Amino acid sequence: MDTKRLIIVAVGGQGNLLASHVLGEAALIQGIPVHMSEIHGMAQRGGVVESSIVFGDAESTIISNGEADVFVSFEPSEALRALGRCKKETVTITNLSPLPPFTVALGKGVYPEIDTVTTLLAEKTMRLIAFDAVKLAEEAGNALSVNMVLLGALIQTGVLPITSEAICEAIATKTKKAFVETNLKAFELGFAEAEKH
Amino acid sequence: MxxxxxxxxxxxxxxxxxxxxxxxxxxxxxxxxxxxxxxxxxxxxxxxxxxxxxxxxxxxxxxxxxxxxxxxxxxxxxxxxxxxxxxxxxxxxxxxxxxxxxxxxxxxxxxxxxxxxxxxxxxxxxxxxxxxxxxxxxxxxxxxxxxxxxxxxxxxxxxxxxxxxxxxxxxxxxxxxxxxxxxxxxxxxxxxxxxxxxxxxxxxxxxxxxxxxxxxxxxxxxxxxxxxxTSPLNKVEGTGTFGVIVNGVSHSYVKDGLADLDATKRVKILRMGFANPLPKNLVHDFIKGCEKVLIVEEGEPFMEEAVKAVAQENGLTLPIGGKGEGLFSRLYEFDPKMVRNILASYFELAPVASQSVDLAGVPDIPNRPPNLCAGCSHRATFYAVKKATEGMDVMFPSDIGCYTLGFMPPLSTGDFVLCMGASTGTSAGFSTVTDKKVISFVGDSTFFHSGLMGLMNAVFNKHNFTLVILDNRVTAMTGHQPNPGVDMDEMGFTGYNAIDIEGLVRAAGVKHVSVIRPYNLKKSAKTIKEAVDFNGVSVVIAKEKCTLYAKSLKQLTDKKFQVDPEKCKNHRDCIDTIACPAFTVENGRVRIIQDMCAGCSICAQICPENAIVPVKK
Structure with a gap:
């Protein structure tokens, strides 16, 4: 089976790990080999959280620079920070709703213009899907379902061998009961949004 | 279940x-x-x-x-x-x-x-x-x-x-x-x-x-x-006249790398799962037919040195590489591409071309370092300590836990961090050989782990420093585990005792012991000043539950604070002195992110214009 490599970057608390978990469960449902890795611990205190998920026959659980087939960023500036993960053929998805790091308030750095982010991503990777995922999450009924919105956009790209049906089953069985409905709605909205890009 | x-x-x-x-x-x-x-x-x-x-x-x-x-x-x-x-x-x-x-x-x-x-x-x-x-x-x-x-x-x-x-x-x-x-x-x-x-x-x-x-x-x-x-944990895979000996997670990088390089029939692998004591006969059998061997192991040349000894004992002179220039580093972790590239160069295989994007023109992105959470009581304690010691020549040995993050500006309350419990031992040395006032920090769990002995040592040897025990009622850094000071009933478990830190410290012979509630900044600073002025070992216990833990126990009130734009004169003391992540600057004006505010009120206490006020329901 072809190997497909996915990198997800997010800020601690954005639900990256749950999104990764849903993808892993979906792969298990479909019988697709899956290897994942994530960083816990100190990084969770408001730092960057990165997951790598490898689908298919490769055995490594991490992904080297320049080797992601598909790249999802939950935050626009983090997309640029992690751009080295990508190659020219990478399909890139990013949320455009910014979460400026605290160092910006302290005057120790300048947050990039959103236009700069989208221009660079579009120029350097093969396909860019960029939109405000928070808005769609709110539309789905829960601002915290940004992760499910982005999962929808990710599945729409068709880069991964994972089906919508498997994701929906994983959402239904592996996310908190009280949120299943909004999570599924968020997934659909993200999927539909990606079709427009 | x-x-x-x-x-x-x-x-x-x-x-x-x-x-x-x-x-x-x-x-x-x-x-x-x-x-x-x-x-x-x-x-x-x-x-x-x-x-x-x-x-x-x-x-x-x-x-x-x-x-x-x-x-x-x-x-x-x-x-x-x-x-x-x-x-x-x-x-x-x-x-x-x-x-x-x-x-x-x-x-x-x-x-x-x-x-x-x-x-x-x-x-x-x-x-x-x-x-x-x-x-x-x-x-x-x-x-x-x-x-x-x-x-x-x-x-x-x-x-x-x-x-x-x-x-x-x-x-x-x-x-x-x-x-x-x-x-x-x-x-x-x-x-x-x-x-x-x-x-x-x-x-x-x-x-x-x-x-x-x-x-x-x-x-x-x-x-x-x-x-x-003969253990199946030490297994030979693939065939060829080149050999790789590999352990742990690097095995997957080697397998993927050799597949990518189309070299599984040229390079055979000995995966060591049972590596001490080194199975010398097995290693000898593996390397004796090889033209050259590469050892792939993160960290130190543990296997490399042992394999080289096996070769020497058996009179084998084949090249055996591992750590060194152009090979693997003893630093950090490996990744699949790094391993693949070194396999290709060492065995002279055709490399896989890099496809990385060109990063020219990508601006520097502001750092996002880990930070004490919004509402963290350590921030309040650190601020109170700095207030109490304004103008003094102080230093801050610290210890291992969330509070280690206090070393970063603007709090800057960590000058020396060695290992678990070392705050108490190192404070004794620093206070003896310098003229600085030494104020050290240790968390409740770390204090129980190994801080107490250093404190008793200090009492016995008549040292002179102030130890601040940051008692946030749980082992916070690793995810809210119990420690001997934790109220286990509150955590939902019965059948435990709890040890009172104040009683323990007094029993150890500390003559000046005080307890503060850190969110009350003025009172805390006054109490800390008294402890710092004491000649000898003094202990301040800053007692306030970890905010995230309190939240998980549903004990946080829903009190929130906001900046009153009429009163705010943009001094930015709130941002520049306590670095709470709930603060942001939008269009040149300070705003508190309501979702993040934990209602600790310390920003409201330090604002010179009293411009930070509770959100009215």
Whole structure:
């Protein structure tokens, strides 16, 4: 089976790990080999959280620079920070709703213009899907379902061998009961949004 | 029911490496487990803790790693299958017990898990704990994948009983925190009670006895080497005249790399899963037909040196590479591309072209370092300490926990961090040889772990410093584990005692002890000033529950604060002095992010214009 490599970057608390978990469960449902890795611990205190998920026959659980087939960023500036993960053929998805790091308030750095982010991503990777995922999450009924919105956009790209049906089953069985409905709605909205890009 | 207690052999489950290890122990019938929590091993302990509440498994959060080895060793010496779990630096604390336990040995299988952390994702060093196996003379097992971590844990218990020795199971972060598909096996019923058979010539390590025990240990090592030579954990894969010897997670990088380089028929692999004692005959058989050999191991040249010794003993002169210029580093962790590139250059294979994007024109992105949470009481304590010592020549030895993050500006309350508990010991040295006023910080869990001895030492030797115990009522950094000071009833568990830190400190002979509620900044600063002015050892206990823990217990009020734009004169003291992550600047104006504000009120107390006010409902 072809190997497909996915990198997800997010800020601690954005639900990256749950999104990764849903993808892993979906792969298990479909019988697709899956290897994942994530960083816990100190990084969770408001730092960057990165997951790598490898689908298919490769055995490594991490992904080297320049080797992601598909790249999802939950935050626009983090997309640029992690751009080295990508190659020219990478399909890139990013949320455009910014979460400026605290160092910006302290005057120790300048947050990039959103236009700069989208221009660079579009120029350097093969396909860019960029939109405000928070808005769609709110539309789905829960601002915290940004992760499910982005999962929808990710599945729409068709880069991964994972089906919508498997994701929906994983959402239904592996996310908190009280949120299943909004999570599924968020997934659909993200999927539909990606079709427009 | 806890998912790791699922009794359905053959079922496939997605598991974190740490879950797979915990499940392996359950399948092996482990009955007695103990741990001091430490990333990247924390989830093993957490799963044991959870399962102990709904099964016959015994688990305790021990006060430190040394005690965890001692309680476990005793259980194992009564024939009960036992396991203790720690991060790599925990092994340093446990080493005293470990070294002599190897002499005594065990009756029931005993596994000691050490989780190493190459790249130091959440550690103060990246020491390579394989050397502990060599130092103690104990067998060492190292899994290469999540699924294998479960199987190897099970095997470790068997091996331990075969040899009568504890077995060291060594992982790295990329095994602990990787996730993969694991197939459940049968659960062996645990035997929870054992019997101690008096045997002083084995169990009482006076010199005359130990001299005999060391002979026994060496014989056990020789037996272990024999087993390692034929163990399926040391397996040869692929064919060819080039050889790779690899351990742990690097095995997957080598396999993927050789597949990408189309070299699986030119380079054969010896995957070492049972690497101490080194199975010399097996290694000799593997390398003797090779033109050249590459050793792929993160960390130190542990296997490399041993393999080179085997070659020398057998008169082999083939090139054996590992660490060095153009080869692998002793620093940090490996990744698949790095391993593939070195395989290609060392064996002169056609490389795979890099496809990385060109990063020209990408601006610097502002850093996003980890920070104390919004509402964290440590921030309030640090601010109060700085207020109390304004104009004084002070220094701040600190310790290991969330509060280590206080070293960053603008709080800047961490000048020296060595290891668990070292705040108290180092304070004694700094205050003796400098004229600075020394004020040190230690968390509640770290104080119990190993801070108390340094404090008693300071009282006995009449040192002069102020210790601030940041008592946030839980072991916060590793995810809210209990420690001896925690109110376990509140956590939802019965059958525990709690130790009062204030009583303990007074009993240790500290003459100046005070307790503050850090969110009250003015009063806290005044109390701290009194402690700092005291000549001798003084202790301030800053008592306030970890905000995230309080939130999980549903004890946080929904009080929030906001900036009144009419009153705000944009001094930005709120941002520049306490660096709370709930603050942001929009269009040149300060705003509090309501979702993040925890209502601690310390910003409202320091605003010179009183412009930070509660949000009215």
């Amino acid at each position: 806890h998912k790791l207690l699922t009794d359905n052999p053959g079922q496939k489950m997605l598991m974190l490496g740490n879950e797979a290890i915990a499940r392996g122990a359950i399948e092996a019938g482990a009955a007695f487990t103990a741990s001091y929590p430490g990333t990247p091993s924390s989830e093993i302990s957490l799963n044991f803790f959870q399962m102990s509440k709904e099964s016959d498994l015994y688990f305790e959060y021990s006060i430190n790693e040394k005690v965890s080895v001692e309680v476990t060793a005793a259980a194992a010496n009564c024939g009960v299958r036992s396991m203790c779990v720690m991060k790599h630096v925990g092994m340093n604390v446990a080493a005293d017990a470990l070294m002599t336990l190897a002499y005594i040995g065990i009756k029931g299988g005993m596994v000691i898990l050490t989780a190493d952390d190459p790249f130091m994702f959440s550690s103060q060093n990246e020491q390579d704990n394989r050397y502990y196996a060599k130092l103690a003379g104990l067998p060492l097992l190292e899994p290469s994948s999540v699924a294998e971590a479960k199987e190897m844990t099970k095997f470790a218990f068997e091996l331990s009983e075969t040899l009568g020795e504890p077995v060291i199971l060594r992982t790295t972060t990329r095994i602990n925190h990787s996730t993969g598909v694991v197939e459940l096996g049968e659960i062996k019923a645990p035997v929870t009670k054992g019997e101690f058979i008096r045997d002083p010539m084995r169990c009482v390590t006076v010199p005359a006895v130990s001299r005999g025990l060391h002979v026994k240990l060496l014989a056990n090592l020789a037996k272990a080497e024999e087993i390692a030579c």
